[in-house]
Amino acid sequence: MSASAHDFPEPIFDVADLSTFELFSPVVDETVWFFTNLLGMIETARSGDSVFLRGYEDPYAHSLKITHREKPGMGYAGWRATSPQALERRVEAIDRCGLGRGWVEGEVGVGPAYEFTTPDGSVQRINWEVEYYRPEKDQRSVVLNRVQRRPLSGVPVRALDHVNLLSLDVTANKRFFAEQLGFKLSEHIVLGDDVEAGAWLRSMTRSHDVALVKDAGGGGRLHHVAFLYGNTQHLIDACDVLTDHGIEFEAGPAAHAISQAQFIYVFEPGGNRIELVGTPGYQVTDPSWEPVRWAQDTIDDAIIWYGSPLPAEFDTYGTPHSGPTAYRTPNRYVTAEAGMILRADPPARF
Numbered sequence: 001m002s003a004s005a006h007d008f009p010e011p012i013f014d015v016a017d018l019s020t021f022e023l024f025s026p027v028v029d030e031t032v033w034f035f036t037n038l039l040g041m042i043e044t045a046r047s048g049d050s051v052f053l054r055g056y057e058d059p060y061a062h063s064l065k066i067t068h069r070e071k072p073g074m075g076y077a078g079w080r081a082t083s084p085q086a087l088e089r090r091v092e093a094i095d096r097c098g099l100g101r102g103w104v105e106g107e108v109g110v111g112p113a114y115e116f117t118t119p120d121g122s123v124q125r126i127n128w129e130v131e132y133y134r135p136e137k138d139q140r141s142v143v144l145n146r147v148q149r150r151p152l153s154g155v156p157v158r159a160l161d162h163v164n165l166l167s168l169d170v171t172a173n174k175r176f177f178a179e180q181l182g183f184k185l186s187e188h189i190v191l192g193d194d195v196e197a198g199a200w201l202r203s204m205t206r207s208h209d210v211a212l213v214k215d216a217g218g219g220g221r222l223h224h225v226a227f228l229y230g231n232t233q234h235l236i237d238a239c240d241v242l243t244d245h246g247i248e249f250e251a252g253p254a255a256h257a258i259s260q261a262q263f264i265y266v267f268e269p270g271g272n273r274i275e276l277v278g279t280p281g282y283q284v285t286d287p288s289w290e291p292v293r294w295a296q297d298t299i300d301d302a303i304i305w306y307g308s309p310l311p312a313e314f315d316t317y318g319t320p321h322s323g324p325t326a327y328r329t330p331n332r333y334v335t336a337e338a339g340m341i342l343r344a345d346p347p348a349r350f
Contacts, residue, residue, distance in 0.1 A: 003140030012182025014086035015079050018160060018210070019130065021225050022050075022065040022075030024319075025270030031066050034268045038241055039155025039227065039276075044133070045108040048073040052108050054133060055227060056148050061109025063160040069105040072271035073320040074222040076123040077163050078113065079181070079211070080130065087114070087128045093180045109133075116123075120219035120238040122165050126181075126291045155238040161277050164211040164226070166318040168219025170196040173212045176228065177201050183210065185282060187258050187292040189299060190317070197299075200258060203248040207259040207281030213315070221318035224265065226275035235262055238248060242266060251314060253278070255306020258294065265314070272319050 014023055035041045041053040044062050048207040052062035067075055068076045081087035093098045101115040104125065110131025118124065135148035150156055153307050167173045169186075174196065177183040183201040186208050191197050200208035229235050239253060242264075250273065252264035262278030294302040303310060 011184070011287070012147055013204065014082055014090050014182050015126065016082045017080060017203060017206075018077060018163060019080040020063055020078030020125075021163060022067055022078075023225065023270070023272055023283070024069035024071065024073045024075055025268070025272070026068070026070055026072060026257075027270050028066055028068045030269035031272075034247070035064065035066070036153065037243060038154045038240070038247065039152045040154040042151065047108055055148065055157045056080075056151055057158040058160060059132055059147055061133050065107075071320040074127050074163075074225070074272075077165075078110065078125045081126055081128045081336060084128050087126060090114075090126055090181060097176070097180055099176070105328070111119060118165070118167075119176055120165070120168050121293075122220040133330075144309065149224060155229075155234055155241050157276065158230050159228050161226040161228040161275075161280070162206070162209050162211065164213060164223040166215035166217070166219060166221040166223045167212040168215055170199050170212045173219075174199040174201065177210060177212075184284070184289070185291040186289070187294065187302075189294045189302060190192065192294075192296050198258075202284060205283045205285055207261070207284065215318065216316055217318070222272060223318050223321060224273040224275045226263075226277055228277045228280060230278075230280055232262060232278045233305070235264065236275060238276055239264060251310045252307060255279075255305040256303060257305040258292075259300045260306075266293055271321075273317070 028049070028051060032043070035053055036043055041064065043051060043053055045052040051066045053066065054060065054062045058179045065075065081090060091100070091114045096167055099116050099119070101117065104113050104115050106112050106129065109131040111127055113125040113127035115123065115125050125167040136279040139148045141149045151252040157172055174185065178185065178201065183203055185199060186202050187200045188196055189198040198211065200211045203209045215221060229238065235253060247266050249268060250265040253262065255262045259281035264276050266274055266276070268274050
C-alpha cells in the first residue's frame with residue numbers, strides 16, 4: 001500500500017545535475033596530465049591559476065576546473081538549476097536557512113552563480129546560464145545527438161558523474177540537500193544507535209549525484225569526485241593504462257551494492273581520490289521510491305558487492321588532510337618505503 005496522499009510531500013525538481021567541479025591541486029600540470037593524457041578529457045580554456053576540462057559527453061564548455069593550491073581538495077561543487085525560476089526559488093530557500101554566501105561572477109563557460117555552503121562548510125554553487133561546447137568541424141560526430149567524437153587519447157571518460165563529501169553530521173547535511181535543494185534520498189547506512197553513517201541522494205533519476213559519509217574529522221572535506229565510463233570494458237582498459245603509467249589503485253576494480261556501480265579508486269598526482277565508474281548505478285523512476293536502509297550488519301555487503309575489501313583508510317582519508325598522514329597510498333609507496341628503510345620519518349602523504 002502506498003503512502004497516503006496527505007503524507008506525501010510535493011517533490012522539488014529545481015536542480016538538474018552536477019555540472020561543474022573545482023579541484024585544488026598543488027601540482028596542476030601533473031593533475032592536468034592525468035586527466036587529459038590518461039582519462040582523455042579535453043582542455044577548453046585556461047584562466048589565471050586554473051585549467052578547464054570536460055569529458056567528451058559533457059554538454060557544457062567545462063565540467064572540471066583544476067586550480068592551484070598548496071593542498072589538494074575541492075573549491076566548489078557546481079549545480080545547474082532547471083530554469084531561471086528554479087534558481088530563484090533555491091536561492092530564496094538557501095537564504096532563509098542562513099547558509100548563503102552571495103552571488104559570484106561568471107567564469108569560463110558559466111554565468112553568474114549563487115554560492116553557499118553545506119552545514120559542514122563545503123562550498124557549493126548553483127547557476128542557470130551556461131555556454132554549450134561547440135566542437136571544431138574535425139571533432140564533430142556523425143552521431144548528431146553526441147556532443148563530439150570520442151577522443152583518441154588515453155581511455156576517455158564520458159562525463160562528470162557525482163561527488164562524495166565527508167560529513168561531520170550526515171543527517172544535517174542530508175536534510176539540507178533535501179529541504180533546500182530538493183534532493184531525494186536513494187539509500188542510507190544507519191548504525192545501531194540510529195546515527196546515519198552515509199546517505200546517497202539524487203536530484204533527478206540517477207542513483208545519486210551526491211553522497212555524504214561520516215567524517216571522523218571536522219567535516220566538509222572531499223572524499224572523492226567521480227567520472228563515468230558507462231561500461232565494464234572501458235573501466236578495464238583504464239586499469240591497463242593507469243597501471244602502465246604508474247597510477248596504482250587504492251581499490252577495485254569491484255562493485256558497490258549501494259548504487260550497484262562498478263568502480264576503481266585512484267589518486268591523481270595532486271592527492272585527490274578519484275572514482276572511475278564502469279557500469280553505472282540504477283535509475284530511480286518510481287515517484288514513491290522507499291529509501292533503502294542498510295544496517296550495521298549489512299554494511300560489508302553495502303560497500304562491496306563483489307571484489308576485494310576497501311582499505312581502512314578509505315573511510316578516513318579526505319582532502320584537504322590535516323597534518324601528516326601515515327596513509328601510504330600507491331603513488332607514494334616507494335618513497336614511504338625508502339624512508340622506513342633509512343629509518344627516517346616517512347614523508348607526509350601529500
